[in-house]
Amino acid sequence: MPSDFTKDPDPYLELQESPEDLGDEVQKTNTELEKLKRQLEDIEKQKQRLEELKRRQDELENGRIDMTDKLTRSLVTVQREIEESQKRLEQLNQIFNSFTQHLRYIEGINAKSWGTNELPKELSKALSAVEDARADYAKALPKITPDLPVEAAPAAAGYEAEYGYAEERGFVYWLKSGVAFTLPLWVLGIVGLLVWIWSISTGTH
Incomplete structure (x- = not known):
């Protein structure tokens, strides 16, 4: 009886495709x-x-x-x-x-228009107005020139507290500042007083 090996050949040996395939x-x-x-x-x-x-x-x-x-x-x-x-x-x-x-x-202000009688009253009024202007200017100076050194604006030193720039100052400082602030007013006052006295003296003779 033939063996099974001869009946079932290897399928790879039975290639059906050609080289072209x-x-x-x-x-x-x-x-x-x-x-x-x-x-x-x-x-x-x-x-x-x-x-x-x-x-x-x-x-x-x-x-x-x-x-x-x-x-x-x-x-x-x-x-x-x-x-x-x-x-x-x-x-x-x-x-x-x-x-x-x-x-x-x-x-x-026109001092030349003042008469002899009204001179003292008008002079005091004008000097007061100038002083008020000076005070307001000193108060406002640190605000309009915030970078300005304190020594460059001595007039403003006495008013710094109201604008948030207050510093403790000695009595001597304030005394000197007060004299410096009011000196022009004293000069104007003395000149005005002399003019008034001269006017009265002239009118009595």
């Missing part, structure tokens, strides 16, 4: 490989696009958080600056109105 299969396989490569390249490009979108999305979120924080804090600072500017504007308007009134009154 193998070449077609190789070509077909290469075509499939090229197709897979292109698909892989497309997938890689898609991956890169997605990664770029993710990077930009993260950049947007980080930038949004950063600028939200900065703008929020800056708005508080800007609001505070606006309030300070409004206060300063109000102060400057008050100073402007005060200076304007003083200037109009002082420019309107």
Whole structure:
């Protein structure tokens, strides 16, 4: 009885394809490989696009958080600056109105038009007006020139307290400042008094 081995020959020994058929299969396989490569390249490009979108999305979120924080804090600072500017504007308007009134009154003083009888009264009134103008000017000077050194504006030193620039000064300082402030008034007063006395003396003879 013949063996089974002789009945079932190796199937690889029974190739039905010709060499031409193998070449077609190789070509077909290469075509499939090229197709897979292109698909892989497309997938890689898609991956890169997605990664770029993710990077930009993260950049947007980080930038949004950063600028939200900065703008929020800056708005508080800007609001505070606006309030300070409004206060300063109000102060400057008050100073402007005060200076304007003083200037109009002082420019309107005409000592030559005063008669002998009204000279003492008008002189005292004018000197008082000049002193008031000097005091208001000294008060306002630190506000209109905040960067001005104290030594460059000695007249303002006695009025710094009202405008937030108060400093402790000694008695000697205030005594010297008082003399310096009132010396011109004393000179004007003495001259006016002498003119008045001379006028009265002249009228009695």
